[in-house]
Amino acid sequence: MKKASWVIMALVTVVFVVSWIAKSSSYNGETDNYIAQGFLVTFAAFLTLSIMSFLYKDNPFYKFAEHLFVGISAAFWMCMGFWSTIVGNLIPRLSSSLSEWFKVPYIESDYNIAFYVPVVLGILLLMRLSSKRGWLSRWPLAFIVGTTAGLNFIRYLRSDFIKQISATLVPLVVDWQGVGHFFSTFSLSASGQFVAIVTNWVVFLGVFCGLIYFFFSKEHTGAFGRASRVGIWVLMITFGASFGYTVMGRISLLVGRITFLFKDWLEIIG
Amino acid sequence: MTVHNSLILPLVTFHDVGMVVSLLAIAAGLIWLFIRSLKGMEVDRRIIFLFIFAAVAAPLLFPFTFSEKATPVVKALFNKVESLPPGSHVLLSYDFDPAMAPEVQPMANAFTRHCLEKGHKVIYMCLFATGQGQFEETMRDVIAPEFPDKVDGVDYVNLGYKAGNEGVLNVIVTDFEKMFPTDVNTVPYDSIEVFKGIKSCKDLDLIISIGGGRPGIKEWVLFVGDQADVPIATGVAAVVAPQLYPYYPKQLLGLLGGIKGAAEYESELVRNYPRFKDSPTPGLKMMGPQTLAHMVIMSFIVIGNIIFFTQRRRERKS
Amino acid sequence: MKYKLLIVSLLLLGGSVMVSAQTEAPPPDSTAAVIDSSLFPAPVSLLEAFDTDNDHGHAVTLEWETSADDGVGMNSVIRYEVYRWVPSLLDTLAALNSNISEIRGRLLRDEDLPDDESVLASLREQFDMVLDGLEAAHAAYPENGEWRKIGASPSGETGYSNTGSKERGNSEFLPDFCDLYYRVDAVTADTDIRTASVIVGPVQSSGQWINSxxxxxxxxxxxxxxxxxxxxxxxxxGAELYVRPLAGIEAVDDAIGRATEMGRPILYVLGLGSAADVATIASFTILGRVAKRVAEYQTQLLVPTYDPIVMSVAQEVVKSAYFDAGRADAYQDDIVHFVTQSQFAYVAAVNGIMLRELPATNVYMGKFFAESLLLAETGALAGSIQISGTDEIAQIPFFIVACDYTLIGEELYAASAYLGREPVLLxxxxxxxxxxxxxxxxxxxxxxxxxxxxxxxxxxxxxxx
Incomplete structure (x- = not known):
């Protein structure tokens, strides 16, 4: 390692230790395990700053934080899967002695021989680890893919297709009581008639031009091509809105992290 | 900005000075950036990160808040909670993890405040394993300090996390007890006061899913809302909000998109219930940094476009 | 049976007079004598009960015409209360059930209660016996049972849906294929002043196979x-099915030509999807086309993969493309290589390839998540031509801003059908x-x-x- 790296490493260590001591003393009296609490907050701040340091350039601190995160999350999800799926859902319905062993309440009324089916499928899925019996894991996979496809197909068709078509069938002239009435009560408020009419027209044109853009069986020329142009405009506006929302979301996350640094770690804001 | 009328107090506070100075510094920086790039010099991307950091940090150090007016999508949900008679059953599903929390935790807390204040019975559950920890934050920050008289099991109940994603929803739409034989403290379903008269999601008066990932509100709509005919609303991270608008208002009663939605709900809550005036409003507080950061980003877009067009014109001339 | 029918028809004939005598809710005789009979509202008329349509059973729908004193007449009706004849055995069942759950709770909290366990066993036995007799109890109408309020509709309403539980142990159990009897009371502000309707029944609930x-x-x-x-x-x-050409796909050929001229490699990223995702399958077809051109032009191709199964499929695809191009000798197994199954670690590795190998063209086709912008931005910084396509709507905006061509959603599938001419896709x-x-x-x-x-x-x- 270069000399500069040693200096930075030493500096970070010193800041870490000083922060740990300072945080622990500030928690002293509030909680019993104030030293651990001080360490946790300092370590969280260290990890936050390590990840943020990537914005300057890739560095060992970033790599450390990233690998720690990957490792911990993998382990967390594995434990979670075991305790919530196998211990939480399966064992209470399978055996009273096992339930007792894992200290979960046994659900007597739910006992059903069918619960052995997922056990067998689960074991078959694990056969993937064996190179010889690996093909057995395709059976549970086929089951998963088949049932999910079947369940989702109907639900999506209903919620995302038919119900969405039905939501598109909006009157293009809302509460029409004549031209005179329209102009005499003209207003730009969000609940006004004019805005309602414009909204419905935008929905109508947006949906149909968007569909035309995704129509692949015909060359996009002439009127069809113009509708398709409108369609791509609608899509781009949607993507723009989505992008704007994402910026807002990301800044919220940044605010969350900076608030943590300022409030919980440095205690410079209330 | 606050202006004090009293002559004894200084007319400007430290906060005001700090805010003005930081705003001026950011503005000056942007002008410097503009001139620099107009001269054709490269701008390091790290400078842009620095600007964003300053734009977010300054309003946190010297807070300024805006009054928010609820948009119809937010107002619809607020009015729904408001119009339900006390004792109605509202389900809050914590479908998020710590990574999404800064955006959606304020919503979860605001919903909790509103429902408990109205006297609704609140059922908490989560489709994300880490949602359990987020509920504990609500417990620590809202229920314990602000509603000490509300009793676990009588006024609210926490069912905790169950693995199975949409499978969980598929079961509770017809039978709660099958999926949640006990609550998170292993109290049997039958002896939980909140569940009196509640068999399944069909008996609930309102379901609010708070999240932004999968499983989340989309699954709630597909598996519960469209199935059981229960009003469903949501508070989601900003990233997914645009994809949910097609469901409003027929399949989704209301929608809070990102921190802006949270801020609108909070302001509506404070306006209707003065008792929450001093409660923390993280959503509203975040609108300061949001506004400034958005203004800086918009300035970047404007500067970038001006530079792009001037350069193109220059190239054409030469 | 005959006796039962007689009773039913008598009851139907007797109407409200009989009913009020039989129920516990209407006023006792002493108060009835005090209350002026003209205060009683008219009963609901044309009361009908039928099995709820399109359901799983265990539900009955009631419909009626409002009372003559609801909204009009004396205007005294404030709500309609719905009563169902419930055999008393259900109460026994509910009591047993609560005893069982109480003992079970005690056993859970405290392990040394041997007595309770034997009590529990005997309770269970009784419970099962009652369960077996439930259907018969419903058939015993009108003996051993009582009228019980099951719900109410506000005045002005002309219907009520009685959805019971399908669990036999539940106190709200509503059996299918059993005779059920209902009546509806028109209730005034003074709940003692009410008039019962005629009794409807027997009606049987059942589930339907098809929800019309x-x-x-x-x-x-x-x-x-x-x-x-x-x-x-x-x-x-072999019918000729027309698919319009797509700009993004035309650009792929140009980009390969450019890479050849510059002497730099082409990077093809299949995304994070599994081999079963439609987007990944579509991406395989496009990869085949790209690999064939690359083999013809003798350019270098890099395919880092995220999923081991995707890797083995991609290897086959590239291999056969090289064969088709007649350049089997140029094929190497490490053109397609496995990186890691951790999302951001994969991004870091691919970004490293972009900065070190400086590919002339980056192609991203398949399923992408939060890594989309990280990949595309690094590629743009490295100055590569970038072509992308995904069906993840949330990621498309990022590709659009950072790439030169983007296949939006379904265009990805269309591109693969256009290139592959595979009958199923087409x-x-x-x-x-x-x-x-x-x-x-x-x-x-x-x-x-x-x-x-x-x-x-x-x-x-x-x-x-």
Whole structure:
């Protein structure tokens, strides 16, 4: 390692230790395990700053934080899967002695021989680890893919297709009581008639031009091509809105992290 | 900005000075950036990160808040909670993890405040394993300090996390007890006061899913809302909000998109219930940094476009 | 049976007088004498009870005409209370059930209670016996039971749906295929002043095999399924099915040419999807095309993968493309290589390749998540031409801003059908096109219908829950 790296490493260590001591003393009296609490907050701040340091350039601190995160999350999800799926859902319905062993309440009324089916499928899925019996894991996979496809197909068709078509069938002239009435009560408020009419027209044109853009069986020329142009405009506006929302979301996350640094770690804001 | 009328107090506070100075510094920086790039010099991307950091940090150090007016999508949900008679059953599903929390935790807390204040019975559950920890934050920050008289099991109940994603929803739409034989403290379903008269999601008066990932509100709509005919609303991270608008208002009663939605709900809550005036409003507080950061980003877009067009014109001339 | 029928017909004839004598809710005799009989509201009329349609059973719907004193007349009715005849055995069941759950709770909290366990066993036995007798108890009407309030509708309402539990141990158990009896009371502000309706029954609830409210979904499935099979068959027979050219795909050929001129490699990223994702499958077809061109031009190709199964499929695809191009000698197994199954670690590795190898062209096709912008931005910084395509709607905006060409959503599938001419892909693409055309046509008619308040048409798209 270069000399500069040693200096930075030493500096970070010193800041870490000083922060740990300072945080622990500030928690002293509030909680019993104030030293651990001080360490946790300092370590969280260290990890936050390590990840943020990537914005300057890739560095060992970033790599450390990233690998720690990957490792911990993998382990967390594995434990979670075991305790919530196998211990939480399966064992209470399978055996009273096992339930007792894992200290979960046994659900007597739910006992059903069918619960052995997922056990067998689960074991078959694990056969993937064996190179010889690996093909057995395709059976549970086929089951998963088949049932999910079947369940989702109907639900999506209903919620995302038919119900969405039905939501598109909006009157293009809302509460029409004549031209005179329209102009005499003209207003730009969000609940006004004019805005309602414009909204419905935008929905109508947006949906149909968007569909035309995704129509692949015909060359996009002439009127069809113009509708398709409108369609791509609608899509781009949607993507723009989505992008704007994402910026807002990301800044919220940044605010969350900076608030943590300022409030919980440095205690410079209330 | 606050202006004090009293002559004894200084007319400007430290906060005001700090805010003005930081705003001026950011503005000056942007002008410097503009001139620099107009001269054709490269701008390091790290400078842009620095600007964003300053734009977010300054309003946190010297807070300024805006009054928010609820948009119809937010107002619809607020009015729904408001119009339900006390004792109605509202389900809050914590479908998020710590990574999404800064955006959606304020919503979860605001919903909790509103429902408990109205006297609704609140059922908490989560489709994300880490949602359990987020509920504990609500417990620590809202229920314990602000509603000490509300009793676990009588006024609210926490069912905790169950693995199975949409499978969980598929079961509770017809039978709660099958999926949640006990609550998170292993109290049997039958002896939980909140569940009196509640068999399944069909008996609930309102379901609010708070999240932004999968499983989340989309699954709630597909598996519960469209199935059981229960009003469903949501508070989601900003990233997914645009994809949910097609469901409003027929399949989704209301929608809070990102921190802006949270801020609108909070302001509506404070306006209707003065008792929450001093409660923390993280959503509203975040609108300061949001506004400034958005203004800086918009300035970047404007500067970038001006530079792009001037350069193109220059190239054409030469 | 005869006796039962006689009782029922007597009751029906006797009407409200008999009913009020039999129920516990209406006023006792002493108060009845005090209350002026003219204060009692008129009963509901034309009361009907029938099995709730399109359900799983265990539910009965009641309909009636409002009382003559609801809204009009004396205007004294404030609500309608619905009563059902419930055999007393259900109460025994509920009591046993609560005893059992109480003891179970005690056993859970405290492990050394041997007595309770034997009590529990005997309770269970009794419980099971009662369960077996439940259906028979319902048939014993009107003995060993009572009228119980099961719900209420506000005044002005003309219906109520009694949805019971299907669990036999539940106190709200409503058996299927059992005779059930109902009546509806018109209630005034003074709850003692009420008039019962005639008794309706027997009515039996049952579940239906087909939910006719969901026919629109069935039609959609059938029509779409038929179109898909029809076009796939046509494609298999070799019919010429037109697919319009796509800008992003045309650009791929140019980009490969550019890479050859510059002497730099082409990077192909298949995304994070599994080999079962449609987007990944579509990406394989495009990879085949790219690999063939690369082999012809003798350019270098890099395919870092995220999923081991995707890797083995991609290897096969690239290998056969090199064979097709007649350049089998140029094929190497490490063109397609495995990186890692951790999302951001994969991004870091691919970004490293971009900065070190400086590919002339980056192609991203498949399923992408939060890594989309990280990949595309690094590629843009490295100065590569970038072509992307994904069906993850949330990621498309990032690709659009950072890439030169983007295949939006379905265009990815279309591109793969266009390049591969695979009958299944081509057939389903055609079927989708026709479905879209149908939506446009039906939607236009629907909008006209909505404007003309022609509900017969718009209701075609109404799906029951």
């Amino acid at each position: 409210g969901r026919y629109p979904v069935l039609w959609a499935v059938l029509i779409f399924g038929f179109l898909t099979i029809w076009f796939v068959r046509r494609a298999r027979k 057939g389903s693409l055609k079927a989708q096109d026709y479905a879209k055309a149908a939506v446009i046509v039906l939607g236009t008619i629907g909008i006209i219908a909505a404007n003309l308040d022609w509900t017969a048409f718009t209701s075609l798209f109404r799906v029951a829950n």
